Amino acid sequence: MSTVNTAAAAAAAPATGPAPVIDVDPARHRSAELERQILRAPERFRVMTGDRPTGPLHLGHYFGTLHNRVRLQDLGVDVFVIIADYQVLTDRDVADRLTEHMEAMVLDYLAVGIDPERSTIFHHSAVPALNQLMLPFLSLVSVAELNRNPTVKDEIAHSRQSSVSGLMFTYPVHQAADILFCKGNLVPVGRDQLPHLEVTRTVARRFNERYGEVFPEPDALLSAAPLLLGTDGTKMSKSRGNSIPLAATADETARLIRSATTDADRCITYDPEARPGVSSLVLLAALCLDRDPHAVAEEIGDGGAAALKRTVTEAVNDRMAPVRARRAELARDMRYVRAVLRAGNVRANEAAEATLEEVRKAMHGVV
Structure with missing residues (x-):
């Protein structure tokens, strides 16, 4: 539980x-x-x-x-x-x-x-x-x-x-x-x-x-x-206001991901110990895409935080689209x-x- x-x-x-x-x-x-x-x-x-x-x-x-x-x-x-x-x-x-x-x-x-x-x-x-x-x-x-x-x-x-x-x-x-x-x-x-x-x-x-x-x-x-961090780099939690709700719209999701904590290193790598914020975003994309996080990070490469956040936003919105559609249908009854x-x-x-x-x-x- x-x-x-x-x-x-x-x-x-x-x-x-x-x-x-x-x-x-x-x-x-x-x-x-x-x-x-x-x-x-x-x-x-x-x-x-x-x-x-x-x-x-x-x-x-x-x-x-x-x-x-x-x-x-x-x-x-x-x-x-x-x-x-x-x-x-x-x-x-x-x-x-x-x-x-x-x-x-x-x-x-x-x-x-x-x-x-x-x-x-x-x-x-x-x-x-x-x-x-x-x-x-x-x-x-x-x-x-x-x-x-x-x-x-x-x-x-x-x-x-x-x-x-x-x-x-x-x-x-x-x-x-x-x-x-x-x-x-x-x-x-x-x-x-x-x-x-x-x-x-x-x-x-x-x-x-x-x-x-x-x-x-x-x-x-x-x-x-695996542990997903919130947008502020700490544990994702309802009470901390740092989470991405399942009920969030595609636009709300994009806004929340844009605000997520990263770092100044332009080269994207998956290293949870040294780069927790960046790695949590990479992991989120990998989970949504059913891929290995190292491969996702390598693909983004030198694209920096902006490219990382675009990748994550697209992956989350694609993965959650059927869940959101089903939720909206249920909410009508x-x-x-x-x-x-x-x-x-x-x-x-x-x-x-x-x-x-x-x-x-x-x-x-x-x-």
């Missing part, structure tokens, strides 16, 4: 003991094996993933997560996509324009190819039984364990709030409820999200040990998606878009109620 980009260092409680070290190499090897298993038997897997409705989805989302969701769906994997509206409050006092952002997100999902007949799109607050799992799950982890989570510490360090809410602090457990309510057993994540997923695995394992087998221990499907979300909420509620009933029986009616 997507992370919350949050934090506020002064309010963080002191960590107890060393932070857990997640060895990425075994996770990478496991991901490769999972990809082979998906090809052999996709029906064995249920993916849980999603986004917070805090603003427009952008090209970073498209190449980072959305494209992969469509790929897994098309392979035959059961995909649940959560619009995590409750999690907007982890680093905000209020959830502004929430309905507008959620409906725009559904439009983006459908436009890129997520099929509501094969995938389930729903939103957090519409599934009460999901959130009811939070209470028993919180009893299975300690404050010290949450405090040691490096992802939570990073989120707290960058928070917009002057103090840390309980929702932010317990976010990994909330995410465990998001994943386990539908018995998701596969979660596409970046390396930075492995500690969050380890909390989910811990919750599932401890529940099963204490009350009996109910939950799978979900596996991480490590993302191979918002009743259909809302019906997709309602149908997804119904299916998510059915899954959540069934799981909660299993939890009640295992815990002898405690919840």
